[in-house]
Amino acid sequence: MTDRPAFLRRLFDRAVEVADPMRALAAHLPPKPEGRVVVVGAGKASARMAEAVEAVWGPCEGLVITRYGYGRPCQGIEIALAAHPVPDQAGADATARMLALLDGLGPDDFVLALISGGASALLCAPSERVTLAEKQAVNAALLASGAPISAMNTLRKHLSRVKGGQLAAAAYPAQMLALMISDVPGDDPAFIGSGPTVGDATTPAEAEAILDRWQISVPGHVRAALAHSGVVPPKDARLAQVSNHIFAAPAQSLEAAAEIARELGVEVRVLGDALEGEARDVAAAQAAMALELAAARRPGDAPVLLLSGGELTVTRRGDGSGGPNAEFALALTLALQGQEGIHAIACDTDGVDGAAEVAGAVVTPQTLVQAVAAGLDAAAALATNDAHRFFEQVGGQVVTGPTLTNVNDFRAILIG
Template identity: 50%
Template sequence: MPIENPRAFLTSLFEAAVRAADPLEAIRAHLPERPKGRTVVIGAGKAASQMAQALESVWDGPLEGVVVARHGPVAACARICVLQAAHPVPDAAGLVGAQALLAEVSGLTPDDLVIALISGGASALLPSPPAGFALADEIALNEALLASGAPISAMNVVRKHVSLIKGGRLAKRAFPARVVSLVVSDVPGDNPAFVGSGPTIPDDADRSDALRAIRDYGMKIPSRLLDHIATADSPRPDDPAFAGHEAHVIASARVSLQAAARLSLEAGVTPLILSDRIEGEARDIGRMHAALAMEFQTGQRPQEGPMVLLSGGETTVTMGLEHADPARRGKGGRNTELLLAAAIDLDGSTGITGLAADTDGIDGSETNAGAFCDGQTAARMRATGCEMRACLARHDAWSAFSASGDLFETGPTGTNVNDFRAFLLL
């Protein structure tokens, strides 16, 4: 059937992707057995309150605990306390939340069960600097990591060495209780130890790997922090404290892209999933998507008729130290930056409409999930006096799309399985 409203169609694909990552159904399918002792819930991330609410609704037995969510609307919970903190820049409320989680898992027994609900954003929501360091040090580290343009995996290797809670340390505090981690993945490759810097899941990366990442990506780490990382040890997966623990990725970008592809087929649109783990500089990935869209639009397609290019993953916006001052930063996030670069290249094209959005409903610094673009987006921006390339240079994509009326707003979705991109070709 013909696609009369490309934006409505792309919105339906985004909604299908988000539904596929619904915490309720995902948690229902991964419930652990009830323990002899207490069931304690801990968690953090952009989907923390929704995951906690879902667990409460399906858990048959006593339940208690604390999760830390981002400031803003949260799902109501009756038995699990929901605290809130800042993201992406940590704040003092995050310190309180991290301490609450550490206290919650202290003094447990082998008969107790800890259910950890982890989703993207947990790393910033749980600042817990080592002895001799303060919140300001974690903020400085966070800014240095963001400015480096390093992939999330490299950032997390560094972060876990400057924390009392990341890299499995929260789970180690729960010993001798068993820990079952239910993870909504927002990282390419879906390694659960990388989601939120793995507060309940250790990995094999050690301080030499952290130092290598700092060197390879030119991270400008303050000297005090660098000295600490050079001597810091992190828990190892073979530590006896983790024996019997389980970790399950209950939702991911791959599953969500497949759901969008199925809906596309039902509408008579041929889907092509490029990848669920695309990384790289957002503007470069935007230009790549534009080039692929134009190639398929003017060249040979897998099948006749409309098609949609789908992809996921987490791109990077390298801010650079010149943008470290908040007063000099533009507005937006990686999805709007990616799409602005694509819109510039798609200027004047026909039959191509793109959507790039964060599945948690919030892209970067503002309240939009992402944006739409088509062959006329650039013209609409020019008509308002917006200088697109200047906006791209200063990482101010939100302002460009706000001027053209192309922002995509959903509000918080209650899940987070990375970015969603769809380019429809008619």
């Protein structure tokens, strides 16, 4: 293991590989039902999921919405492209076509829904009292607020005509199977893509409280629209025909990476697959743990690998370019102060950290030295949320292109 950054990248690549729908979905797909079958879905993995479905079932009727650049060739299913993380008109138009496709289905029809992370932005049907521009502004404000994904998705549901079980309700009385890739801490189906096929128990009052808690400023009529939310309660009769199933999740990807490390004699400590919190705070805590382990090492001790997943957040303090994984890596760099023998990687498994086409970054004991040589101030970069530019200039960026899956953050710290 002489090339530690390459070893960490290998672990990340393995985590992504096992969550690839072309590898993982077929085992969870039933025989194709008789009669009319309609495939719908949304998310950064949805086109790949549709491709995997047609590899088993053959050409299908349907429509899925994925992020620009994440399309895949399908035989019958329409692949619509739209914006993420802030929705656009293309997403709104595609969602309208999807709802029209579901309209008028009967009890003998079957709907397969393919849902993955990113569906919250890609499935876009604002409440009747809310414009697309207002929905875009809410999304942008949420992303900059530091709010956890559970709060973001709760508010999104109550300002939508398709989230919070409303996609499933639109397909009633058809039978529905929803296959999901989880990108949320705790793997709660109600929060994957804002739960378009899952009943929701949150209330308009809770959604309004999120506006206040995270200081999201909205026009009065947008706040008033929350009272007219169409979110579908969990016991609603329109959900009786729906089955929701998660077939890929962060824990599986972390374990796949851990297996590689253990085979090479590395001691693996999994810190959890559902970590949340401010990226820089989690980095400080994990750096302290790594430094403590490094100080306690004795000659001959096996290397130790700290693995974690989940979804960290960033509160925007400046106008730099960065995302939670790069910000974690930058804060970790500062906390470690070039400690010998500690290397790390932090990446988003969908290949997009924040809004940039960058998965994340690698940290080495030389990162700060390289920054000084390049005339960079790491602390100033962190203060302005400029982690992507920092790692671009020190050569630490991880760029994967579209991975076609999404099981959220992957973090690995190697000590020794």
